[in-house]
Amino acid sequence: MFRIISQDKKTEARTGEIATTHGKILTPAFMPVATMGAAKTLSSEELEEMDYKLILANAFHLYLKPGLKIIKKFGGLHNFMNWNQGLLTDSGGYQIFxxxxxxxxxxxxxxxxxLDGSSHFFSPEVSIKVQEILGADIIMAFDECLGYPVECKRAKESMERSMRWAIRSKKAHRNNKQFLFGIVQGSTDKDLRRTSLERLEEIGFPGYGIGSLSIGEPEEMMFEIVDSLIPLMPENKPRYLMGLGKPSQLLEMIKKGVDLFDSSFPTRIARNGSCLTHQGKIIIRDSKFKxxxxxxDENCSCPVCRNYTRAYIRHLFNVGEVxxxxxxxxHNLFYLNHLTKEARKAIAENNFSSFYSLTKEALKG
Incomplete structure (x- = not known):
């Protein structure tokens, strides 16, 4: 399923390849979030045009609407949304909790x-069944997701339950064409995180997600937790940090050896008029762009930057044009995909340290 292609000699950064039934995904890679079967305001064709090979959809939301009966009629989510590349679904745990x-x-x-107040029940078995019907290439074990902060006793209880649910998720998993990833839990307690990882390795999964981070804890704390986990994670399996999408944080995590990321961050801030550039984030609504x-971004080759000015896009925001x-x-999704491509190139050329330093400095603006 996964092979390492190159390893940077000065950092833990690496490039790899995940082979799925819908093609190969080069890592490190960022996944746009298509919660309801679409990245906000964009079509599947546009995501392919940007050269995305893997996107994320949400099992919980799609289960509620349009419902499994409709998606099953189309032969799965790929056909329903006309997406021909890799697809990952999360288990629904984060949304339910x-x-x-x-x-x-x-x-x-x-x-x-x-949506309508109707009663529902999700379990590891239900979540896996839902994800199998959706037909994603990579699916996630059902887990309990806590917020931040949380007391140590509660974090331990939750982690233990998530590990029991991981066992049930694996037992319920039947489709060998889908790769089921386990999810490391344990809040901000490094010992709990370590125990969680050890348990997941005993159960055996082809890849591992790191869950319940980037949810309000200090950035440095998140970095420390990942630092404590990476040396313990299997080198020959993909590492997926869930819910991370800020450019500077992506660079940091790539440097630490993380392979996969997802976040609604780039499209969420775009809807508020924030645009990612090689010199940091700009607020396109600002009067200085009138x-x-x-x-x-003068260093971006996306169709938006080739064809439209800051003044025009600012005008569109100010008059409420969709x-x-x-x-x-x-633009924001194109930028993040380009960033990971450039990171892969730097790693392959054993030049990631220089790329990391120059890019981080430029992002400060």
Whole structure:
């Protein structure tokens, strides 16, 4: 499933390849979030145009709407959304535990739909079944997700339950064409994280996610937890840090040896008028761009930067044109994909340390 192609000699950064039934994914790679089966404001064709090979969809939301019956009728989510590349679905755990009035037992979670108030039940077995019907190439074990901060006792109880649910997730997994990843939990406690990883390795998964980070804890704390985990993680399996999408953080985690990332960050900030550039984030609504004839990023080759000016995009935002959201979202996702491509190139050329330093410095603006 996964092979390492090159390893940087000065850092833990590495390039690799994940082979799926829908093609090969070069790592490190960032995944756009297509929660409901689409990256906000963008089409599947546009994501392919940007050269994305792997995107993330949400099992929980798609289970609620349009529902499994409809997606099953189309032969899976790939066909339903006309996506011909790799697809990863998360288990729904994070979304379910974000809801109010959930009832958690050893069996699973009872909750009410945020759409119509109807009652539902998710368990490791239900989550795996849902993800198998969706037909993703990579699926995730069902786990309990905590916020930050959390007491040590609660973190331990949650981690232990997630490990028991990981065993059940694996037992429920039947489709050998789908790769089931385990998820490391344990909040901000390094010992709990280490124990979680050891348990997951005993169960045996082809890849590992690192969950419940980038949820409000200090950035340095997140870095320290990843630093404590990476040396213990199998070298021959992909490492996926869930929910991370800021350029400077991606660079840091690539340097530490992480392979996969996802986040709604680039499209979320785009809808608020924030654009990612090689010199850091800019607020395109700012009055200083009123007469600016430059593109969003003069070092970017995306269609948005080739064809439109900052002044024009600012105007679109100020008059409420939907096109503004599309252009900013397209650019931000193109930028992040380009960033990971450049990182892979630097690693392959054993030049990542220099690339990392120069890029981080430039991002400061």
């Amino acid at each position: 974000s809801l109010k009035n959930t009832k958690v037992t050893e069996e699973g979670v009872n909750f009410r739909s945020s 007469n600016d004839t430059a593109p969003i 096109l503004a959201l599309r252009l900013a979202s397209y």
